[in-house]
Amino acid sequence: MRLLKTLVAFVVGTIAGAIGSKAFGPFGAVLGFIGGGVAAWWVVRKMGF
Secondary structure, three states: OHHHHHHHHHHHHHHHHHHHHHHHOHHHHHHHHHHHHHHHHHHHHHHOO
16 A cells, blocks of 8 residues: 555656646746645545555
8 A cells, every 4th residue: 555655646746746847947846846745645645545
């Protein structure tokens, strides 16, 4: 289960970082990465892992 949590967190963080990078450039990538980490934590909790 730990590997699945890590995979979900990585995918969500990557998507959020890419969106932030496209929207706001390098600074947005950093904010997207941080936001992606928070979103990944929330998604993993909702999935019940």
